Amino acid sequence: MELLRLFLLPFTLLYGFVIRIRNAMFDIGILRSVTYDIPMISVGNLSAGGTGKTPHVEYLVRLLSDNFLVATLSRGYGRKTRGFILAGNEDHSGTIGDEPLQYFHKFNNLIVCTDENRRRGVVKLMKKYPDLDIIILDDAYQHRFVKPGLSILLTDYHKLYCDDYLLPYGTLREHAYNAKRADLIIVTKTPSVLSPIERQQIISDLNPSAHQIVLFSFIKYSIIRSLWNIKETKDINSHVGVILLVAGIANPYPLEYELRKNCNDLIVMRFNDHHIYTSEDIERIKSNYSDIYTRNKLLITTEKDAMRLKNPAILKLAEELPFYYVPMEIQFHEKDKNLFDETIINYVRKNKRKR
Numbered sequence: 001m002e003l004l005r006l007f008l009l010p011f012t013l014l015y016g017f018v019i020r021i022r023n024a025m026f027d028i029g030i031l032r033s034v035t036y037d038i039p040m041i042s043v044g045n046l047s048a049g050g051t052g053k054t055p056h057v058e059y060l061v062r063l064l065s066d067n068f069l070v071a072t073l074s075r076g077y078g079r080k081t082r083g084f085i086l087a088g089n090e091d092h093s094g095t096i097g098d099e100p101l102q103y104f105h106k107f108n109n110l111i112v113c114t115d116e117n118r119r120r121g122v123v124k125l126m127k128k129y130p131d132l133d134i135i136i137l138d139d140a141y142q143h144r145f146v147k148p149g150l151s152i153l154l155t156d157y158h159k160l161y162c163d164d165y166l167l168p169y170g171t172l173r174e175h176a177y178n179a180k181r182a183d184l185i186i187v188t189k190t191p192s193v194l195s196p197i198e199r200q201q202i203i204s205d206l207n208p209s210a211h212q213i214v215l216f217s218f219i220k221y222s223i224i225r226s227l228w229n230i231k232e233t234k235d236i237n238s239h240v241g242v243i244l245l246v247a248g249i250a251n252p253y254p255l256e257y258e259l260r261k262n263c264n265d266l267i268v269m270r271f272n273d274h275h276i277y278t279s280e281d282i283e284r285i286k287s288n289y290s291d292i293y294t295r296n297k298l299l300i301t302t303e304k305d306a307m308r309l310k311n312p313a314i315l316k317l318a319e320e321l322p323f324y325y326v327p328m329e330i331q332f333h334e335k336d337k338n339l340f341d342e343t344i345i346n347y348v349r350k351n352k353r354k355r
Contacts, residue, residue, distance in 0.1 A: 008168045008169045009169055011168055011169075012165065012166045012167065012168060012169040012170075015166055015167055015168070016166045016175065019166070019173075019174045019175065020175065023144075023174065023178060026144045031144070031145070032145070033144050033145060033146065033147035034119055034145065034146055034147060035147045035149075036122050036123075036126065036146070037126075037353055038122075038126055038132065038133075038134070038135060038351075038353050039133065039134045039135070039149050039150075039347060039348045039351040039352065040122070040134070040135045040136075040137055040146070040148040040149050040150070041060065041134065041135075041136050041137065041148055041149070041150045041151075041152060041344070041347070042137040042140040042141060042143075042148035042150070042151045042152065043056055043057050043060070043136065043137065043138060043139070043140070043141075043152045043154070044137075044139050044140050044141025044142065044151075044152070044153060044154070045139075045141060045153060045154045045155065045161075045173075046141065046153065046155070046161040046164075046172050046173055046174060046176065046178065046179060047155070047156070047159070047161060047164060047171045047172055047173065048167060048171045048172075048173055048250070049250035049251075049273050050156065050249070050250030050251035050273070051154040051155060051156045051188050051189075051251075052154060052156075052188040052189060052217070052219070052330060053099075053138065053139055053154060054099050054102065054138075054304065055219070055328055055329055055330045056152070056154060056186065056188070056217070056330055057072060057099075057103070057136055057138050058103070058106065058107075058329065059329065059330050060136055060344065061103065061107050061110055061136070063341055063344060063345070064133075064134060064344070064345070064348065065107060065109050065110060067345075068133035068134050068348055069111070069129065069131050069132050069133045069134075070109075070110055070111065070133065070134050070135075070136065071110070071111035071112070071113060071125050071129065071132055071134070071135050071136070072100065072103050072110065072111070072112050072113070072135075072136045072138055073113055073114070073115065073118060073121045073122065073125065073135055073136070073137055073138065073140075074096075074097060074099060074100045074112075074113075074114050074138040074139065075097075075114060075115070075116045075118070075138075075139070075143075076096050076097035076100055076114030076115075076116070077097050077098075077099070077139070077274055078093065078097050078098060078274040078276060078308075079093070079094060079095055079096055079097040079114065080094045080095070081094075081095050081096070081114075082116065083115065083116075084113065084114070084115040084117075084120060084121055084124050085113060085114050085115070086111070086112070086113045086128075087100055087101070087103075087104040087112035087113065087114075091104065092307075092310060092311050092312060093276075093307045093308045093310070093311050094276075094311055094312075094313070096112070096114045097114060097274075098274060098304045098305075098307040098308050099138065099304065099307075100112050100113075100114050100138075101307045102303060102304060102307050105307075111125070111129060111132070113125060118137065118140065118143055118145065118146045119145055119146055122135060122146060132353075133348060133352055133353075134348050141153060141181075141182075142173055142174060149347065149351055150183050150184070150343075150344070150347050151181055151182045151183050151184070152182065152183070152184045152185075152186060153179055153181075153182035153184070153185050153186070154185075154186050154188050155179075155185065155186070155187055155188065155206070156187075156188055156189055156251070157187050157188060157189045157190040157191075157202075157216075158189065158253075159171070160187070160202065160205060160206065161176045161179060161206075162176050162205050162206055162207070163205075164176070179206070179208075180209050180212075182212060183211070183212065183213070184212070184213050184214075184215060184340070184343065185206060185208060185212055185213070185214045185215070186214075186215045186216070186217055186340075187202055187206075187214065187215070187216045187217070188217050188218075188219075188330070189217075189218065189219055189251075189254055190216050190217065190218045190333070191218065192218045192220075194216055194218075194333055199216060199333075202214075202216075213339065213343070215332060215333075215336040215339065215340055216332065216333040216336055217330045217331060217332050217333070217336070218330065218331055218333065219254050219328050219329075219330060219331075220328065220329050220330070220331050221236050221255070221258055221326050221327070221328050222236070222326070222327040222328065222329065223235060223236060223327075224236050224298075224300065224324045224325070224326050225324060225325060225326075225327065226322070226323070226324055227301070227306050227309065227310075227318075227323035227324060227325055228319060228323070234298070234324065236258070236262065236326065237262055238262065239262055239263065240262060240263040240264075240296060240297065240298050241263065241264050241265070241294045241296030241297055242263060242264060242265045242266075242267065242292050242294055242296070242297045242298075243259050243262075243263045243265070243266050243267070243297070243298045243299075243300055244267045244268075244269065244285075244288060244289050244292060244297065244298070244299050244300070245259060245266060245267070245268045245269065245300050245301070246269045246271070246285055246299070246300070246301040246305060246323075247268060247269070247270055247271065247301065247302055247305060248270075248271035248272060248273065248274065248275035248277070248302075248304070248305050248308065249273055249302050249304055249305065250273040252268070252270065252302065255302060255326060255328075256268060258326075259300065259326075263298075267288070267292070269284075269285060269288060271305075274304075274308075275305075275308070276308065276311075277305075277308055277309060277311065277314055277318070278314065279313075279314055279317055281314075282314055282317040282318055282321070283317070285299075285321065286317075286320065286321055289321065298324060299321055299322055299323050299324065300323075300324050300325065300326060301323055301324070301325050302325060302326065303325050303326065303327055303328065305325070306323070306325040309323060
């Protein structure tokens with residue numbers, strides 16, 4: 001494996017050169033970042049997925065939606081459509097992507113839209129919703145054609161961007177020093193108990209600029225829900241003989257760790273991030289689940305995978321399996337919650353559009 005990574009080094013150098021030139025073109029104004037007369041918060045990362053963007057976007061929605069009209073704008077990764085789409089009841093992961101679909105199903109008072117051209121998406125949202133208060137740009141740290149008023153950068157506690165390398169040798173989309181564009185840096189997926197010494201060491205390793213605030217969050221898993229009957233639930237802490245986990249996300253390890261604490265055996269079927277499930281996949285899952293010779297078993301998937309398993313192309317087959325999914329939320333450590341909440345709310349209030 002190490003020899004393969006060494007073979008990738010020349011490609012990493014070439015990729016790094018291209019990214020450096022692109023960012024320089026934005027920095028000196030050859031490529032233009034556009035600002036808009038509406039508060040916009042970008043949530044993104046330097047690495048290729050898996051830092052917890054979706055639950056952090058959901059945290060922002062919960063924080064803001066009671067007092068402000070909120071919209072999320074995503075590119076809709078993995079969808080089979082193009083252009084600007086407002087999420088509706090007929091949409092599925094193939095039309096708007098799994099993450100926007102998840103937002104749409106979880107929040108009744110949220111405007112959810114997708115557009116691969118974020119400039120166009122912002123303009124259309126502002127025109128269609130004159131009373132819109134805030135746009136949350138999902139996974140937009142590298143999308144520099146739109147300049148957010150507040151930029152949130154996420155980094156995984158288990159793989160900080162300062163310890164990573166550029167693609168394809170590592171997982172970084174751009175050089176670690178580009179973290180300087182962020183206003184808030186959140187270290188995600190930390191243990192629920194984090195010592196002050198370790199906290200300070202991480203901040204030292206990240207070496208933030210004077211204007212940047214570093215915060216720490218961790219995952220909290222909720223009660224397990226049936227994919228087909230939302231009223232049917234199970235306690236995540238109840239002990240199970242065998243769990244078969246189906247996961248098509250970048251980093252399923254926190255969920256794997258949580259589930260292992262509550263079963264005798266955990267079997268994991270891993271798929272690529274944003275994997276589009278086929279009938280062959282469902283048949284293979286069905287076979288693996290049937291081969292578990294105990295009644296004390298559970299078939300569990302992630303919340304994102306649940307959105308893709310409801311795709312009409314495979315829905316009838318998938319409904320034959322007793323899928324459960326595990327909702328998740330993020331929580332902040334210590335005083336970080338108050339600092340984060342106040343920073344976000346003050347930013348939106350200060351920059352609300354004048355009507």
